[in-house]
Amino acid sequence: MRAEFPKIEKSLELYHRAKKLMHPITQTLAKGPGQFTFGVSPIYVESAKGARITDVDGNEYLDYCMGIGPISLGYAYDKVDNAIKEQLEKGITFSLMHRLELEVAEKLHEIIPNAESIRISKQGADVCSAAVRIARAFTKRKKVAVCGYHGWHDWYIGTTTRDAGIPREIKELTTTIKYNDLDSVKMAMDADLACVIIEPVVFEEPNNNFLHHLQELCQANGTLLIFDEMWTGFRLALGGAQEYFGVKPDLAVYSKACANGMPIAFLTGRDDVMSLFETDVFYFTTFGGEALSLAATLATIEEMKEKNVPKYLNDLGASLMNKFKELIGKHKLESYISISGYPCRSIVNFIHPAIDALVAKTYLQQELIKRGIYFS
Ligand SMILES: Cc1ncc(COP(=O)(O)O)c(C=O)c1O
Incomplete structure (x- = not known):
């Protein structure tokens, strides 16, 4: 256990160089220096x-963030890295389709309940936007209801406070619903609502079969239900929240944990809806069939299946949460701090009204850094 703060001169030197050239310096908000205790936390990783x-x-x-989601098996995991290296010998991007596109689609068809049809892409935001576009095309409606985070594209970011650059006309088409609040869903339902896109679970559990009722409301209104499974997929269960809760959405989107760090994303869904991609709806991208990520996906999913990784994450996460709760009890901190969420993705909450949560988080991160733990 380290008793003092690490020396981070090289990190700081790179940081100051980057500040002159890049605005902001990070490409992923959650990895940027604003997220960690500045001055004591490392800023750049080497390996x-x-x-x-x-x-x-x-x-x-010891990293508690694991790439902010994608590193589901561990960094530099041999089985996945070997699959990438083997494919690298044969090529990365080609002028024809690669058989791995089909093999990955077949694998997803096996494990994801709603995967009658599959599209492959690179980023979470891409597949969210593709799902929304095809829902609009299928229903011939314009409006979208959102719940959670769905990436950087206009139709979603227009609902946030950081909405500069997005035309009012686009913002007006998206409405936000509240999790576990069927009244807010009913308020959003009208004859022009094409889809509801929702993170099926974040930290709060669905109450009173919320997801089942949401699906019923969508069906009754002719609105498509889209699950954003970026965090739940390959984590809560291999097939994600739709498998875990037994609710099959019309469309679902996946990324993060499925390729142990390689960039890939999936859209799965009903055949009758997805078949519009053949003709009316345009969705193609240069790197969609990039083979290293496809090889990594197959190796990651096979390993997850063989070793029952969702169960392992659940057991380990439950142990972390239970021990955290024990410490809260032992030190009588119940009115200051709590831990909630699911074992595979939990959150520490600073709950005392007199204490600034951001200050408390900064302090906790600082003390953990001293002990060699990288935490957010
Ligand atoms: C639930 C959810 N949806 C969509 C996205 C967007 O994914 P990406 O950053 O790969 O575009 C994220 C990213 O954090 C996410 O957490």
């Missing part, structure tokens, strides 16, 4: 193996 990262100054940490 990683298993659950440990080494920063550019040579300090090692």
